[in-house]
Amino acid sequence: MITVEVALPGRAYPIHIAAGLLARADLLLPHIPGRQVLVVSNPTVAALYMAPLRATLQAAGLRVAEHLLPDGEVYKDLEHVAGIFDTLLAENMDRRCTVLALGGGVVGDMAGFAAACYQRGVNFIQVPTTLLAQVDSSVGGKTGVNHARGKNMIGAFKQPSLVLIDTAVLATLPRRELAAGLAEVIKYGLIRDADFLHWLGAHADALLQGEPQALAQAIAVSCRHKAAVVIADEFEQGERALLNLGHTFGHAIETHTGYGSWLHGEAVAVGMLMAARMSQGRGDLSADEVAGLEDLLRRCGLPTQAPAMQAADFQSWMAHDKKVLDGRQRLVLLRALGHAEVVEVDADELHRALLEMLHA
């Protein structure tokens, strides 16, 4: 088992990574203060993993209730979080209860937001079951829901007390979702770790084929990067913003096409490539480096072409992004492979760059 410590002052928590952890009550119990647990999941994941997890918790004497969210990003809204509150109250869950997220990023974001708000905050545990959630959303405490006018506009910073990553669950993950998770893995290489990017180039095929050893290694390195960034900047005042590489473009794609038709990781993959092209336009990356990234994304089963959208479409969605401050667009761009930076871009430069990229 690999353990990555997220050493936040006063709220440090471990990320345990290995095959078979769903059955490990000894890892879960030290992080459950009361006797009540609400497992939040969705029908797809619950059909596979609810029974064993419930058995693990009940064998330890805990009272376990469950709440299933409909499957998909389109349901990641305030109304469906309200449904979690209804269940928490119907089950008489008290302030010392634990909300446990068993699922992908959507389940984790919504369960975490519910845990942040229920009785002004109860204990929260993440058991992420997609690669994307394992390497990204389950670590770092960002929770929340979408609004018709923009992604993740409503939420809270809520750190879990434990992240339990059972790599065995990836065996049942659809290949398309595995690929989407790899987009965020590649991101850590792009913004922080050129060596890791090189390693990914050498192991892309193994990863996409679900080779357990390669995946565990990629997850551990990713979690270490994520944890380091979160510790340095929990509330996204500075360095943490670099994790948004590709996300501003990606959110525009996701929003424009309607949540759910593009997977988050797929949109981020295209968004990272767009950011890389913009960095190339500014003279910071070579054409070869951008082509290398495009090749890596493709080998990881990821899209490299934006959907049919105009430059104005991007700009209009991007104007709602949280990275807009007093009207100026802030973008994460690459100064080199393994080194990212937040750059303020004026509307004209962005428009010209979008025109070039979209008609390329």
Place this chain on the structure above:
Amino acid sequence: MITVEVALPGRAYPIHIAAGLLARADLLLPHIPGRQVLVVSNPTVAALYMAPLRATLQAAGLRVAEHLLPDGEVYKDLEHVAGIFDTLLAENMDRRCTVLALGGGVVGDMAGFAAACYQRGVNFIQVPTTLLAQVDSSVGGKTGVNHARGKNMIGAFKQPSLVLIDTAVLATLPRRELAAGLAEVIKYGLIRDADFLHWLGAHADALLQGEPQALAQAIAVSCRHKAAVVIADEFEQGERALLNLGHTFGHAIETHTGYGSWLHGEAVAVGMLMAARMSQGRGDLSADEVAGLEDLLRRCGLPTQAPAMQAADFQSWMAHDKKVLDGRQRLVLLRALGHAEVVEVDADELHRALLEMLHA
């Protein structure tokens, strides 16, 4: 002007108290980081004070939008907080915007919760316009909304960056609401300050008549007590729970009668008297002390009789209270005037006490 500092580590903020502060841009501006302000209010308060506040902010070059909530505790729910998010997004408010609550406790709780969740947290300023909000809810960072199954079940701890108390606004406050505010003022005396309780006995008539000097004094002492408790225990792990004197009974009254028919302070007044009677039953208060409290509440224009409710009604509502931990009811009771304590009470003792109190 009296200033009470709430010295929370890293998030210290001032409470300014004086007549005429709504016009004081110099006090507001140091606490507004961006250029966008959403003032959240209700039609009653807005009709009186929106124009002058807006003028103050606009004169300082800020862009001011407003969102009016319907007036009343019955609307303090997640759905109406969603309306604030809609306005924030429709107005393109960014992460550096400020949400300013202009109103009573309901406006402050909802605006504060919206500020806590919008883009995972934006700047928040409280301008409380009721006595209750000035001495209680605007200080300390508790925000949130009710759920059909219980009060304040959904919320966040969100500290304001400034609390601006313009005592002149109390001149337009209905007498019934002034009285309701006095219930919380009396509470500080009961739990922490027997001298203040004595002072309140001597000034009850002046306070209920709205005598400015007496009110300013009562507000300042109350805010100092509230601030001291919040600093000692921001997240209500210990001492802060003492502020809930009378609230567990009070919430049962409010919930049973339907939010809004009893004012919060009225329910707390009866709840404090019920707690005092229970303390008397345990031998901690004398019959004279309880009669003295009843007299003080009456002179402050507050009710001293519970509505027509059975013991079982109380117990069923109280079972949903946040102070229930693993099934045991925790109550704040008085060990003496000026000294409160959290006590765990079993269901039988509570039932017997309720029977006696309700049939007394």
